[in-house]
Amino acid sequence: MTRLSEYLLPTEKQPPADAEAISHKLMVRAGLIRQMGAGMWTWLPAGWRVHQRAVAIIREEIDAIGGQEMLMPVLQPSEPWRKSGRLDIEELFKLNDRKGSELVLAMTHEEAVTFHAAQVVQSYRDLPLILYHFQIKERDEPRPRAGVLRTREFLMKDSYSFDRDQAGLEERYELHVGAYDRIMERTGLRFYRVESDVGMMGGLGAHEYMAPCPAGEDQIALAEGYAANVEVALRRPDVHSTADGYTLGSQPLSIEPAIEVGNIFKLGTRYSEPLGANYLDENGRELPVWMGSYGIGPARIAAAAVEQFADEHGISWPRALAPFAVHLVAIGKPGTPELAAAELVYETLRDGGVDVLYDDRELGPGEKFADAELLGCPLRLTVGRRAVESGEVEVQVRRGRVAGPGLPLGGEPAELVRMVDELWRSLP
Numbered sequence: 001m002t003r004l005s006e007y008l009l010p011t012e013k014q015p016p017a018d019a020e021a022i023s024h025k026l027m028v029r030a031g032l033i034r035q036m037g038a039g040m041w042t043w044l045p046a047g048w049r050v051h052q053r054a055v056a057i058i059r060e061e062i063d064a065i066g067g068q069e070m071l072m073p074v075l076q077p078s079e080p081w082r083k084s085g086r087l088d089i090e091e092l093f094k095l096n097d098r099k100g101s102e103l104v105l106a107m108t109h110e111e112a113v114t115f116h117a118a119q120v121v122q123s124y125r126d127l128p129l130i131l132y133h134f135q136i137k138e139r140d141e142p143r144p145r146a147g148v149l150r151t152r153e154f155l156m157k158d159s160y161s162f163d164r165d166q167a168g169l170e171e172r173y174e175l176h177v178g179a180y181d182r183i184m185e186r187t188g189l190r191f192y193r194v195e196s197d198v199g200m201m202g203g204l205g206a207h208e209y210m211a212p213c214p215a216g217e218d219q220i221a222l223a224e225g226y227a228a229n230v231e232v233a234l235r236r237p238d239v240h241s242t243a244d245g246y247t248l249g250s251q252p253l254s255i256e257p258a259i260e261v262g263n264i265f266k267l268g269t270r271y272s273e274p275l276g277a278n279y280l281d282e283n284g285r286e287l288p289v290w291m292g293s294y295g296i297g298p299a300r301i302a303a304a305a306v307e308q309f310a311d312e313h314g315i316s317w318p319r320a321l322a323p324f325a326v327h328l329v330a331i332g333k334p335g336t337p338e339l340a341a342a343e344l345v346y347e348t349l350r351d352g353g354v355d356v357l358y359d360d361r362e363l364g365p366g367e368k369f370a371d372a373e374l375l376g377c378p379l380r381l382t383v384g385r386r387a388v389e390s391g392e393v394e395v396q397v398r399r400g401r402v403a404g405p406g407l408p409l410g411g412e413p414a415e416l417v418r419m420v421d422e423l424w425r426s427l428p
């Protein structure tokens, strides 16, 4: 039941004074998020719906490749971090308990998952495995910024694969490439999968999923049929710098800002060796487990979608991420036939399983429309006197702000639900 008169959606006419990024401004103005401190954010009900949509898509796709969901703690003993050599990373929050034991707040979970693998994986028969969770990460980021794009606390889906050898790791890695491609496609974001610059880190291979957007802090190099991390692109012998910019062969190569929304990484035995995650093969030989690590941030997916599709009126969600499918605006005073008609449309859609936000507040149409365009649900339906007279519910498609086909008022409820559903499915 979502009547705006009873729902917490604190919209604002002005963005926060310190906001520069589009997503920061619009997500606060639309009543999706609120700040508590530097890099510390609360997701309000409508914002959390968006976040949860991203989570649901990710969960479905990782389950589909055989991932097993679990939950590891954020508060951890420091010992595994000492063993992995990451205890001194500046981003890692450290604390002491009342007994003086040294603890950390996990910034990622390689140490934890490898700690467990060392205990529970005994032989080649226990492999392969894909384990994952959605868990809070704490990071003492040097520069928290841009609303929820870079926070000090955020939810990540991180999965970890365990194999007996490199060939197995390659297989689990390819499964994640497929899952991540599908996740990104389903979100409706514009994205590129680019090879990361692992040369310096000495890794075995990695890819980043990049969403081009103005507030992005990374840069990607793009040409027809080519997308790469800038450092990787600029090392190619066929990339040249000209007066008009870069070229790749005979094509122009453009450099665009982008935000990393996902990251997949072939770890090899980087963690299994120091943490003792070994298995016995058929001949009783003890060998280190081959691991991969795969992260993705629902908050960045949400913010990148805002960045990519917003216009001067507000957010324009891809339908897969929208907090509601339909924003129904009632225009009419209590006791009028138009308000009764709007109530009926609301109940019909709600009972038909459509995610509908019903603006039943006693406000003028101008304010209601402004809030609807700010929040950015894919479809806006309006029921006022004009609808009652013409027998048609007015439809606006948010992306492009174009008028959609009118929907019959007062017909078969099932037919209205079907038509709304069909229209929604046709949207990006």
Ligand code: ATP
Residues within 6 Å of the ligand: 108, 139, 141, 148, 149, 150, 151, 152, 153, 154, 156, 260, 261, 262, 263, 295, 296, 297, 298, 299, 300
């Ligand atoms: P960046 O280079 O942007 O700092 P990262 O390499 O530190 O990212 P990972 O450690 O690979 O990121 O984390 C995996 C995913 O978690 C990222 O792709 C992103 O979606 C998300 N993420 C990382 N840091 C943050 C943050 N500070 N705030 C919100 N989401 C984050």
Ligand code: MG
Residues within 6 Å of the ligand: none
């Ligand atoms: Mg980082």
